[in-house]
Amino acid sequence: MPEFTDLLFYGFAGLALFFGFLCVANPLSRSPVTSAMFLVLTIVSLAGLFILLHAFFLAAIQVLVYAGAVMVLFLFVIMLLDLKEEERRRFRRFTVGVGVVAVGVIAGLLLQTVLKAVPYSQTSTVLAVGATRPLGIILFTQYLLPFELLSLLLLVAMVGVILLTKKELK
Amino acid sequence: MNLFDYLEPTTQFVIFSAIKILIVFGVTMTFVAYAVLAERKISAWIQDRVGPNRTAPPITKFIPILGPMLVRLGIFQPMADGLKFLLKEDFTPAYVRKVYFWLAPAIAVIPAFLTFAVIPFGSTLGNPDNKMVIADLNVGVLYTFGIVSLGVYGIVLAGYAANSKYPFLGGIRSSAQMISYEIAMGMSVVAVFMVVGDLNLGAVVQYQAKHGWMVLHQPLAFAIFLIAAFAETNRLPFDLPESESELVGGYHTEYSSMKFALFFLGEYAAMISASAMMVTLFFGGWTLPFLSEPASSLLVGLLHIAIFIAKLVVLLVVFIWVRWMLPRFRYDQLMDLGWRRFIPLALGNILATALVLAFISP
Amino acid sequence: MSTKIVDRKPLSFFENSYLPTLMSGLKVTWKHFKKSALQGRPLTMEYPEQKWVVPQGYRGAPYLVKDQEGSTKCVSCQLCEFVCPPKAIRITPPGPNGAPADRRNAEKAPAEFEINMLRCIFCGLCQEVCPEEAIFLQKDYSLTGESREEMVYGKAKLLQMGGTHGGIQKWKHKLEEAEAQEVFPVRTN
Ligand code: SF4
Numbered sequence: 001m002p003e004f005t006d007l008l009f010y011g012f013a014g015l016a017l018f019f020g021f022l023c024v025a026n027p028l029s030r031s032p033v034t035s036a037m038f039l040v041l042t043i044v045s046l047a048g049l050f051i052l053l054h055a056f057f058l059a060a061i062q063v064l065v066y067a068g069a070v071m072v073l074f075l076f077v078i079m080l081l082d083l084k085e086e087e088r089r090r091f092r093r094f095t096v097g098v099g100v101v102a103v104g105v106i107a108g109l110l111l112q113t114v115l116k117a118v119p120y121s122q123t124s125t126v127l128a129v130g131a132t133r134p135l136g137i138i139l140f141t142q143y144l145l146p147f148e149l150l151s152l153l154l155l156v157a158m159v160g161v162i163l164l165t166k167k168e169l170k
Numbered sequence: 171m172n173l174f175d176y177l178e179p180t181t182q183f184v185i186f187s188a189i190k191i192l193i194v195f196g197v198t199m200t201f202v203a204y205a206v207l208a209e210r211k212i213s214a215w216i217q218d219r220v221g222p223n224r225t226a227p228p229i230t231k232f233i234p235i236l237g238p239m240l241v242r243l244g245i246f247q248p249m250a251d252g253l254k255f256l257l258k259e260d261f262t263p264a265y266v267r268k269v270y271f272w273l274a275p276a277i278a279v280i281p282a283f284l285t286f287a288v289i290p291f292g293s294t295l296g297n298p299d300n301k302m303v304i305a306d307l308n309v310g311v312l313y314t315f316g317i318v319s320l321g322v323y324g325i326v327l328a329g330y331a332a333n334s335k336y337p338f339l340g341g342i343r344s345s346a347q348m349i350s351y352e353i354a355m356g357m358s359v360v361a362v363f364m365v366v367g368d369l370n371l372g373a374v375v376q377y378q379a380k381h382g383w384m385v386l387h388q389p390l391a392f393a394i395f396l397i398a399a400f401a402e403t404n405r406l407p408f409d410l411p412e413s414e415s416e417l418v419g420g421y422h423t424e425y426s427s428m429k430f431a432l433f434f435l436g437e438y439a440a441m442i443s444a445s446a447m448m449v450t451l452f453f454g455g456w457t458l459p460f461l462s463e464p465a466s467s468l469l470v471g472l473l474h475i476a477i478f479i480a481k482l483v484v485l486l487v488v489f490i491w492v493r494w495m496l497p498r499f500r501y502d503q504l505m506d507l508g509w510r511r512f513i514p515l516a517l518g519n520i521l522a523t524a525l526v527l528a529f530i531s532p
Numbered sequence: 533m534s535t536k537i538v539d540r541k542p543l544s545f546f547e548n549s550y551l552p553t554l555m556s557g558l559k560v561t562w563k564h565f566k567k568s569a570l571q572g573r574p575l576t577m578e579y580p581e582q583k584w585v586v587p588q589g590y591r592g593a594p595y596l597v598k599d600q601e602g603s604t605k606c607v608s609c610q611l612c613e614f615v616c617p618p619k620a621i622r623i624t625p626p627g628p629n630g631a632p633a634d635r636r637n638a639e640k641a642p643a644e645f646e647i648n649m650l651r652c653i654f655c656g657l658c659q660e661v662c663p664e665e666a667i668f669l670q671k672d673y674s675l676t677g678e679s680r681e682e683m684v685y686g687k688a689k690l691l692q693m694g695g696t697h698g699g700i701q702k703w704k705h706k707l708e709e710a711e712a713q714e715v716f717p718v719r720t721n
């Protein structure tokens with residue numbers, strides 16, 4: 001039923017945009033916790049989009065890592081810091097500027113990708129088979145170097161965090 | 171053969187899935203109710219008490235010997251409990267954050283039920299295409315972990331919504347605990363999937379039917395998974411999020427009536443789904459060593475489901491029993507156990523499994 | 533220095549693995565489970581059917597008692613009302629024109645005598661203080677009622693629940709002596 005899948009696509013895409021908008025500019029509440037929760041919903045909607053692409057692995061990882069772990073830590077920090085004045089703060093020129101630049105760069109990247117992309121039906125058949133196995137094979141052959149470099153990056157971050165928390169270490 | 175076969179395959183699939191979802195949901199709810207009863211009874215027996223043995227609807231008078239026996243076992247107690255939860259005053263304190271206060275119980279209960287979707291609770295029923303699993307995902311276990319990791323939100327939000335310090339501390343404790351043990355749990359499972367070579371839970375069951383139960387192959391992984399499951403479901407000895415003696419009731423301190431009942435349901439449903447996962451991953455799912463072929467007849471199909479449920483019940487009793495066996499851990503001990511023992515152990519286990527797979531058995 | 537510092541032995545590797553703790557926990561719980569579930573010998577009593585046997589000297593609800601002749605022992609001296617710590621007792625004395633006592637060697641009996649069982653703390657001071665041995669803490673431990681009013685026991689109820697108290701009859705001897713004196717022959721005129 002292609003029509004049904006299309007419907008689902010528009011549903012999830014719409015939800016993702018809607019929640020994303022509420023995450024950054026919620027007219028009803030400026031509470032950081034609410035924003036974080038809408039970010040979680042955005043992530044879950046994105047996972048739905050991945051499922052529609054038959055990328056189950058990506059969908060599961062998206063929920064597991066972003067919604068399940070990263071965002072919980074975010075919530076944690078927000079709650080512990082109790083950002084009261086954050087709710088009152090208005091836009092600052094600097095943040096707006098940085099935001100515009102970031103959005104511009106990302107939009108440019110996206111545009112480039114979209115323009116270069118092959119139509120949906122051709123790529124989906126490649127991914128649809130096992131999802132996990134081909135992904136693993138690709139990661140450990142074709143993309144081995146970036147993959148390992150990324151893990152190195154994470155390691156550096158981890159060591160850095162441990163160093164920061166160990167205050168008595170001089 | 172019958173009218174059903176004339177329907178389109180997609181329609182058939184939808185109807186079947188709907189039926190399976192309804193039945194699994196119903197059975198799980200019943201299980202939750204009776205898990206509570208089992209908990210009360212077993213705890214009573216371990217503490218030299220009798221446990222619930224009074225609740226009796228009027229009909230039991232008309233059942234000669236069996237009626238009083240059932241009453242003594244407390245079979246009707248869950249109904250009374252449920253009614254009580256429904257009829258109690260649903261109190262919302264004035265200082266809570268209303269939206270989250272209402273959302274949290276629902277968020278807490280949903281993930282626990284969603285995990286049942288990928289668990290194969292039987293082989294087939296009737297026709298060989300009717301697999302007894304709601305969603306036969308090829309990333310089955312990742313789905314489960316994803317859903318379980320969402321379960322934290324219910325608790326964190328409950329702690330945040332209550333806007334008072336005990337629930338907040340409970341929520342914080344719980345989320346830290348769940349995130350920590352999720353890692354150990356995930357890593358312990360990695361070894362299992364390395365042996366099987368597939369993330370699909372049905373494939374895991376098939377593998378065990380051929381090569382024997384996974385506990386025998388991966389005892390360490392099982393031990394870690396079991397203990398992490400205790401921590402994930404906030405059960406004693408790791409029930410720090412709701413430890414009564416320190417935190418009043420933890421994240422559900424401010425809740426009453428049905429909202430509290432939802433947390434309660436969620437906890438037991440999580441316990442059941444964790445047990446179901448363990449049955450599937452480590453105890454051969456619906457198979458027995460001599461009964462591992464997918465069912466050819468309706469009767470065998472039902473038998474397979476019964477086997478699955480029997481294994482599940484055994485694990486549930488283990489869960490309940492441990493609660494009365496061990497005192498609560500201290501929070502630093504809990505974290506120490508999780509990060510400094512289980513994660514290295516699980517990593518070592520992965521390494522050892524990889525070495526064995528690479529060099530000894532191909 | 534009375535504080536003695538006991539040093540803790542570091543746990544051995546085996547103990548650190550939590551296995552011995554698990555084993556002993558299992559042993560203890562299994563022992564109790566076996567006793568109460570399999571052998572059917574729980575420690576608890578099933579209350580309304582099985583009743584607890586009250587030991588000697590148990591302080592249950594305070595009731596008024598009668599003597600062998602069936603007359604009220606209480607003389608409405610109000611000492612118990614005075615001593616009762618939670619002020620559970622309220623006595624209405626008969627007053628100057630009230631009915632006399634129903635026994636010959638007493639001047640008066642209470643017109644009304646109430647004990648609020650919801651206030652009573654079963655301390656036994658009323659029994660201790662009563663000069664007439666007219667009030668006793670008896671063995672009732674399950675007092676129930678559907679309203680507060682019902683839990684205030686009046687004189688009639690207290691007497692009925694209290695029953696007859698044999699025991700010592702403090703004034704009987706005195707009474708006999710006095711009666712003997714009345715018929716004593718040596719009299720002026
Ligand atoms: S037992 Fe104590 S509290 Fe009760 S009536 Fe007597 S003096 Fe009062």
Ligand code: SF4
Pocket residue numbers: 605606607608609610611612613623661662663664665666667
């Ligand atoms: S019960 Fe005893 S102490 Fe109380 S008024 Fe009567 S005689 Fe006096």
